[in-house]
Amino acid sequence: MGNDRVPVVIGVVLFVLLTPGLLFQLPGRKRAVEFANMQTSGISIFIDTILFFGFITIFLIAIGVHITSG
Template sequence: MSDWGPVFIAVVLFVLLSPGLLFQVPGRHGCVEFGSFHTSGAAIMVHSLLYFALICVFLLAIKVHFYLVVVMADWGPVVIAVVLFVLLSPGLLFQLPGKSRVVEFGNMQTSGLSILVHTIIFFGLITIFLIAIGVHIYTG
């Protein structure tokens, strides 16, 4: 039986915390900006820390992904999800689709469509790592 809890939590957090979609901390012209569709390295760092904190709460503290009582904590979903969040944040490494080209690299821009495309890529990759491959990092 596959556990889709970590996949669902990771994808929802990816969408909600994508810098520039709902909000961005820090903003370009203030502490917080809402719906600007812009991003920056600092905003991606802050949002990555928020992502890390929230995914730890949902997957490790609340244990959304466990069917049975488990003695050891599985950090695999947390590590994979945070790394993918950073690498796939639209505008940091690449933006697909870009504003003027199919793919733009390091433009620190985003859009609703690029967040949708990056979310689909995120969903595919996190499903491969957590469901198909079954990456686990146990501490206990």
């Protein structure tokens, strides 16, 4: 077990940024993209889940982001 906390930090940051309705909602209720409307829908949750999975895969597996200590 190492002290590699970067994957956890990246996961938390992506989770917060991709929360539907916080920064943006894709698709929005009236437009394709709405910003800071604090609302959500089922399709918006699904799209944000796909985006989260894609970004976390790119950052953690493809690029191999990590920090080791000690």
